[in-house]
Amino acid sequence: MIAIIDYDAGNIKSVEKAISALGEKAVLTRKPEEILAAEKVILPGVGSFGDAMEKLHGYGLVEVIKKVVENKTPFLGICLGLQLLFERSDESDGVAGLGILEGEIVRIPDAPELKIPHIGWNSLKFPREGRLFRGLPEDSYVYFVHSYYLKAADESIVTATTDYSTLIHASVEKDNVFACQFHPEKSSDVGLTILKNFLDIGREDN
Numbered sequence: 001m002i003a004i005i006d007y008d009a010g011n012i013k014s015v016e017k018a019i020s021a022l023g024e025k026a027v028l029t030r031k032p033e034e035i036l037a038a039e040k041v042i043l044p045g046v047g048s049f050g051d052a053m054e055k056l057h058g059y060g061l062v063e064v065i066k067k068v069v070e071n072k073t074p075f076l077g078i079c080l081g082l083q084l085l086f087e088r089s090d091e092s093d094g095v096a097g098l099g100i101l102e103g104e105i106v107r108i109p110d111a112p113e114l115k116i117p118h119i120g121w122n123s124l125k126f127p128r129e130g131r132l133f134r135g136l137p138e139d140s141y142v143y144f145v146h147s148y149y150l151k152a153a154d155e156s157i158v159t160a161t162t163d164y165s166t167l168i169h170a171s172v173e174k175d176n177v178f179a180c181q182f183h184p185e186k187s188s189d190v191g192l193t194i195l196k197n198f199l200d201i202g203r204e205d206n
Contacts, residue, residue: 003037005042
């Protein structure tokens with residue numbers, strides 16, 4: 001069973017549909033026992049960093065998420081879910097993130113002829129091999145919707161980047177923790193391949 005953490009953030013249903021399209025059983029839940037029993041856990045979402053952290057605390061999910069990571073259960077953050085894994089965000093000054101990974105979320109700098117928020121398709125570069133991108137060529141296109149982006153403290157965890165006004169750390173991988181700033185569930189066949197690669201983690205030798 002794949003647990004999709006439900007903390008009243010947007011875009012959760014589309015992730016559920018994408019997982020179901022891959023033939024997997026997905027459950028939207030905020031129940032600790034379901035999340036901790038899941039084979040894989042996904043933290044999706046769009047919205048404000050501060051509001052999201054308030055909801056995660058309010059539902060008692062912060063320690064649950066940290067326990068999932070500690071248990072080495074494969075964990076995937078999507079869009080806002082990526083941002084929440086890090087320490088802080090320019091969007092919500094003074095609000096601490098989950099701090100599972102080191103780095104900060106900063107506003108995309110203004111640039112001539114570029115609109116913010118960044119909405120649309122951008123190609124990915126792969127600075128190092130990432131398990132989410134198995135079978136995908138460099139310069140594959142994925143769909144972004146965001147005004148803030150990740151600057152990871154440790155660039156060795158960055159598995160995909162894109163350029164939009166600046167170099168954006170678009171995906172990271174560290175041990176059992178994976179995250180994408182873009183939306184794989186809205187990225188056509190490329191996105192479904194990324195999600196399938198995540199679902200296959202740990203099953204390769206079975």
